[in-house]
Amino acid sequence: MTHSEAIQNGLIEALKQTRGVTIDSQQVFAKKIRQESVSEDGHNSHQVEVSTHNQKRVREATRGLIHEYRILDSQKTGDGDWEVTLAVKMLRYKTPGISPHSRRKIAIIPFRSTKSSYGFRGRWIPAPEISRQFTQKLVTEMTQTRRFTVLDREYMEAFLQERNLVLSWDAPVSEQMKIGEVLGVDYLLIGTISEAGQKQTPYTIQVSGETGYNHSAAFNADYRIVVMATRQIKWSDSVAISLKDDEIKTMVPSLNALEIQQSLLGKAASQVVHSAMANIYPLRVVKVQSNGDVILNQGGITVSQGELLDVFTRGEKILDPYTGESLGASESWTGTIKITRVIPKMSYARVIKGEVSPRHNGSICRRSAPEKRSPSRPPPGKASDIIVPDKGGVVLPFD
Numbered sequence: 001m002t003h004s005e006a007i008q009n010g011l012i013e014a015l016k017q018t019r020g021v022t023i024d025s026q027q028v029f030a031k032k033i034r035q036e037s038v039s040e041d042g043h044n045s046h047q048v049e050v051s052t053h054n055q056k057r058v059r060e061a062t063r064g065l066i067h068e069y070r071i072l073d074s075q076k077t078g079d080g081d082w083e084v085t086l087a088v089k090m091l092r093y094k095t096p097g098i099s100p101h102s103r104r105k106i107a108i109i110p111f112r113s114t115k116s117s118y119g120f121r122g123r124w125i126p127a128p129e130i131s132r133q134f135t136q137k138l139v140t141e142m143t144q145t146r147r148f149t150v151l152d153r154e155y156m157e158a159f160l161q162e163r164n165l166v167l168s169w170d171a172p173v174s175e176q177m178k179i180g181e182v183l184g185v186d187y188l189l190i191g192t193i194s195e196a197g198q199k200q201t202p203y204t205i206q207v208s209g210e211t212g213y214n215h216s217a218a219f220n221a222d223y224r225i226v227v228m229a230t231r232q233i234k235w236s237d238s239v240a241i242s243l244k245d246d247e248i249k250t251m252v253p254s255l256n257a258l259e260i261q262q263s264l265l266g267k268a269a270s271q272v273v274h275s276a277m278a279n280i281y282p283l284r285v286v287k288v289q290s291n292g293d294v295i296l297n298q299g300g301i302t303v304s305q306g307e308l309l310d311v312f313t314r315g316e317k318i319l320d321p322y323t324g325e326s327l328g329a330s331e332s333w334t335g336t337i338k339i340t341r342v343i344p345k346m347s348y349a350r351v352i353k354g355e356v357s358p359r360h361n362g363s364i365c366r367r368s369a370p371e372k373r374s375p376s377r378p379p380p381g382k383a384s385d386i387i388v389p390d391k392g393g394v395v396l397p398f399d
Contacts, residue, residue, distance in 0.1 A: 003074065006082040011066055014088040019064040028055045067091045106148040106187040110135045111221060118196040121257045130196055133262070134221075137269035138189065144300035145273060146345065147281040151185055187234065189276075191223030198260055217243040217260060219268045225276060235279055239271050273302070274367070283365035285311060286346065288358045294337050294349040296365060303347050307339045308368040311356050334360055336368060 034049040066088060073085040111134060113127035135154065143150045152159070165171060200213040224236040243251070243264065251267075252259045277283075283303070286295045294311075296303070315330035335354025339347055356363070 001081060003082045003084070006074075006084045007071070007086065010084055010086040011069060011088060012062065014069075014086065014090070015062045015064040015066070016060075018090055019062055021060050021062045024059045024061070026057045026059070028057065029053070030055065065091060103147065103149045104186045105151055105184070106142065106189060106225075107151045107153045107185040108135055108138045108142060108189045109153060111190070111223070112192040114192060114194045118193075120196075120198040120261050121200055123257065125261075127193070130265075131193060134193065134196075134265045134269060137266050138272060141269045141273040141301065142189070144302045145277055145281065145298060146300075147277060148187070185228050188226045188228055189223065190226060191221050191272075193219075193221045195220035196264070198257065198264065214245045215248045215255065215260070216245065217241075217248060217264045219264050221268065221272075223272055225280075235276055237272075237275055239268050239275070241268050241271065243267075270301075277302075278366060283309065285356065285361055285363045285365065287361055288356055292350060293340075294351065294356055296339075296347045296349060299343050299345050299347045303339055303342055305339050305342055308352075309337050309339070309349065309365040310368050311335045311337060311354070311360065311363050311365050313360060313363045331364070334363065337365070 030053040032051045032053065034051075036047045036049070038045045038047070067090055069086050069088040071084055072087055075083055077083055110128075110131045113131055115127055117124045117126050118130050119125075132154075139150055139152075142148060196219045198215070198217040200215050202211065202213055204211050219241045220239070222236075222238045225234045226232065227234060241264065248260060249255065251263050284297050286297045288294050296309075311334050312331035313334055315332060317329050318327040319325065320327050333354070335351050335356040337349035337356060338352050339349045341348040
């Protein structure tokens with residue numbers, strides 16, 4: 001009805017066009033009952049009339065930040081209303097780096113625990129602390145794969161503090177564009193820790209009287225990757241790690257209890273992510289260079305120098321005869337490569353078996369199963385010079 005209302009409606013319409021609109025629709029049913037009784041010549045009659053009124057209310061809501069606008073045209077129509085034409089400029093917040101919308105989004109939820117605490121060499125650590133440390137290891141491993149946009153669901157208090165600062169009177173209005181950019185996830189990584197711990201068992205060598213400790217560590221957990229919208233389970237597996245004395249001494253020569261604990265959780269997190277990625281986003285050959293170097297599409301801590309990978313070319317797609325769903329493509333082994341150099345976003349390897357050439361670009365890689373070695377037999381010795389008399393004892397060569 002007024003010039004200012006026309007401008008406001010135009011700005012709201014501009015926001016709706018760019019930011020979207022939320023419509024809350026409510027339907028109200030009102031029932032009216034009318035009763036009428038009549039008595040005439042000793043005869044009574046009763047009449048009931050029911051009428052239903054249907055009323056629908058629609059409420060729209062939208063929000064956004066308008067940077068500036070110009071009135072291009074303004075005129076009053078014949079009906080007494082105002083009509084304006086506006087040029088509206090709005091600012092949009094652009095996330096630093098790669099757009100988070102280019103990848104699937106995943107949040108790693110702290111794992112549940114079947115126990116209240118776990119023992120690590122005489123120290124009982126509360127289960128929530130073990131879960132927090134394991135979750136952080138998973139976040140690091142998953143982020144390094146560069147296959148998912150990993151969203152934080154742990155440090156919510158720090159986020160709320162920053163949000164309150166952005167919304168304060170001291171912050172520029174343009175900073176408020178960062179509010180409302182919080183992303184929802186496509187996937188959730190959830191699980192339950194059933195076992196975690198480290199032990200040291202004393203031993204004594206009877207012959208020499210030497211004493212010491214044998215160390216062992218174990219970690220068991222079940223996990224699954226769930227689609228947030230439908231709760232469909234995309235991948236489910238278990239991780240079970242059992243480290244013996246020799247493995248622990250190789251991994252942590254100092255035998256520091258805290259370092260062993262962190263190495264155990266890190267090894268478990270690495271195994272979880274490697275297993276999930278091998279089925280969802282396996283390693284791929286990006287390029288085979290003329291000097292024989294094979295470049296892979298992952299680096300960082302997701303691969304290690306010296307690691308062996310089998311290379312497979314993909315064939316025709318295989319469908320499940322019952323559900324019609326794709327089971328993937330057939331795979332043909334072409335060679336084995338060894339990681340020689342690792343950088344943050346990719347890694348380099350050399351062919352040690354088979355053939356991997358430029359025509360194999362795009363092939364997938366899977367970690368080679370460790371070869372089982374047959375127990376080595378001791379070298380044959382020479383005949384003993386020791387004499388064992390019938391009466392007992394022994395006669396040595398120098399007696």
